[in-house]
Amino acid sequence: MVRNLRSGERLRPIDLARGHGLSTQAVRNYEEAGILPAAARTPHGYRAYTPLHAQALRAFLALVPAHGHRTATSIMRAVNEDATEEAFRLIDESHLQLLDDRRTLQAVESALRDLGPGATPEPRPGHPPAAGSGPGSTFIGPLAKKLGIRPATLRKWERAGLVRPRRDPQTGYRVYDEADVRDARLTHQLRRGGYLLEQIAPLIAQVRAAGGLEPLEAALDDWRGRLSARARAMLTGAAELETYLRERG
Template identity: 80%
Template sequence: MGRNLQSGDRLRPVDLARRHGLSTQAVRNYEEAGILPAAGRTPHGYRTYTPLHAAALSAFLALVPGHGHRRATSIMQAVNQGASEEAFRLIDESHAQLLDDRRTLQAVERALEDLGPTAASEPGAGSGSAAVTRPGGVFIGPLADKLGIRSATLRTWERAGLVHPRRDPLTGYRVYDEADARDARLVHQLRRGGYLLEQIAPLIAQVRAAGGLEPLEAALCDWHGRLTARGRTMLTGAAELDAYLRRRG
């Protein structure tokens, strides 16, 4: 550790593990991964840790809920290598992702605003140029382009029962009416929000049956709650990391 340790400074692996509710093997793994600074050694070769290691471990465990295990690991590795700017960049990326997720949630809510029961039946809704649409609908390629996804993704969603395009009688191509286009847009936004297809399917079915967004209110409330919780855990992680940085000097 680069300094003489007083006996009161020394922590055995088991001491560090118990303090944080971990196994001693986990502590050793974290050290080997660079999450903790290198341990000191006794004359007999046993690892010894210090309050600095405890602070590092506290920082890492506090960072994980908000940043994820992989990014929290990268942050601690950067700090322990003296690359604080890289650590701060990684933290900024997490905050940028959280902001993007908040914007995605807002986009989902906006996408739901026009899910009234009569919108899908409006004559000519969703029609565009004759080259890519049929009356009341749009072909798969242009819809995929508009959403920024692949046509194969739309076909996957169709197999999952999330969209129900009809077939054009002249070409046999899939045609998505306005209701299908809105469902596809909603699926796309929910996927960006971290929802799995099997979680989205009942939501789409409920929206179709109810003709509105009420069935999604609980999901949206949960989404808001998860984003808020993530923001709070990022604050906790930042406080623990700051304490560790101060201890490192």
């Protein structure tokens, strides 16, 4: 529960704003969004914040790089509504997503090892395998299901040149061979890592051309660094939130 104001503890919106490089309107917006607890009012109707509000603001700003703006907002709103279990659930979900992203990164790194020397070469242009003849050949529906995406997403990737399925001469269906499945997996995993299609395209091209995996390795180093930064931000956010919870009492 929010503590009552005590003498000397009143803070103006400008006091909170200046301490964090924000505008006073941003502070008021945070209060209206439930990120900050409701402020008391002076006899003249002005907002009167307290050190508790300052800690709430510190907690929120620390949670944003850890969990994203939307989730951080939901966490603070839940705490201020005394729904701490909901706040903990949101934090747990965010930690699970980070763990899943780490596993995805490991899967990409594993795929890279498979793309090293001795990897299965792509069929030569003009000599496509017969539909379904290759051990890794598949169609759009099964591939989309395996990746957990929609067939429309695979078609979008095809338009962007990230996958190059061939057409069955009899049915006209798209046929994805082993190299296509590899490219689709890499695209999917890099998209999970936050990369745009235009950023992925040159990496896929490098892999296809067997010109070296350095560009993809650099992207993975960046991805790994961002995951580590997010993990550290979670520690900072947790510490600030714990302080806020203690001060709320």
